Amino acid sequence: MHPLVSGGPLKHRYRLEQLHFHWLSEHAVNGIKYPMEIHFVHVRADLTVNQALHRKDGLAIISVFGNVQSELEDSDLHMSEVMTHVPKLMRAGNRLSGVLLDMTKLLNVDKSSYYTYAGSLTSPDCNEAVTWIIFTSPIFLTDAQYRMFANIGIVRHNFRSLQRVNQQVVYMPVETKVKVPQIVQFFVDVGKAVTDFFKNFGTFMANGIHGR
Ligand SMILES: [Zn+2]
Numbered sequence: 001m002h003p004l005v006s007g008g009p010l011k012h013r014y015r016l017e018q019l020h021f022h023w024l025s026e027h028a029v030n031g032i033k034y035p036m037e038i039h040f041v042h043v044r045a046d047l048t049v050n051q052a053l054h055r056k057d058g059l060a061i062i063s064v065f066g067n068v069q070s071e072l073e074d075s076d077l078h079m080s081e082v083m084t085h086v087p088k089l090m091r092a093g094n095r096l097s098g099v100l101l102d103m104t105k106l107l108n109v110d111k112s113s114y115y116t117y118a119g120s121l122t123s124p125d126c127n128e129a130v131t132w133i134i135f136t137s138p139i140f141l142t143d144a145q146y147r148m149f150a151n152i153g154i155v156r157h158n159f160r161s162l163q164r165v166n167q168q169v170v171y172m173p174v175e176t177k178v179k180v181p182q183i184v185q186f187f188v189d190v191g192k193a194v195t196d197f198f199k200n201f202g203t204f205m206a207n208g209i210h211g212r
Helices: 049-053 143-150 182-209
Strands: 004-007 010-022 036-044 059-068 114-119 130-135 139-141
Touching: 010 059, 036 049, 059 143
Parallel strands: 059 130, 059 139
Antiparallel strands: 004 010, 010 036, 036 059, 114 130
16 A cells, blocks of 8 residues: 555645655755755656656655754654664665554654645656655754764765756745754855855965065
8 A cells, every 4th residue: 555645736646656865955945955855756646657757747756854953852753763774774785674664753744834846856867757845844853863874875975966946936835934954054154164265365365476
C-alpha cells in the first residue's frame, strides 16, 4: 500500500514512491538555505513512473525543511524514527529492508502554509514534470543528528545549485510567517564578512600600488 496525496494545487491523486534527504536544502527562501530538506516523491496514481516522467503533472514532490536546534523537547524529535537507521546507511550501496517509518512525525508541520510551483526534478534528467509543494514551517533535528548526516560517505554535496526562476510562477502563502533559518544565516554572514574583507583588501592593494 502506497500512501496517497491529493488536494491543494493537485488535480489528481499521487502515490508516495520514495523519500530522500538533502543537506543543505535545495530550495532557498529569500536566498537563505535550511540545513536540510526532505523530499517525498509522489507519482500520479494512474500512471507508471515512466509515463509520469513525461507528463507535466506526472509527479508531485512534497518538501519539508529541517532546521537544527540544540535542545529539543521529546515532542519535537521529528527525526528520531529516521535517525535509528542512519548509522546503518553510512556508505554508498548500504541497504535496509523491512523498515517501517511513521511519516506523521516527518510531516508534522503546519500543512495550511506552503509554496507551490510547476517545476522539474532536481537530479538528471531534470524532467519538467513536478508540482512542488514546499511547506513553510520546518521540522527540527538536533546538532548531533545533523552531524551524523555530515559523516555519510558521499563525496560531493547532494543538492543541485540554485536555478533561475525563469518564467515559473511561484505561489506563496498570503501571510508568510517565513523564519530565516538561524544557523545558515550565520554561515551566510561569515561568507559576507570574508567577501568584504577581500574587497577591502583589494582596494587597499590597488591604492597601495598607485601610491594613493
Ligand atoms: Zn530531492
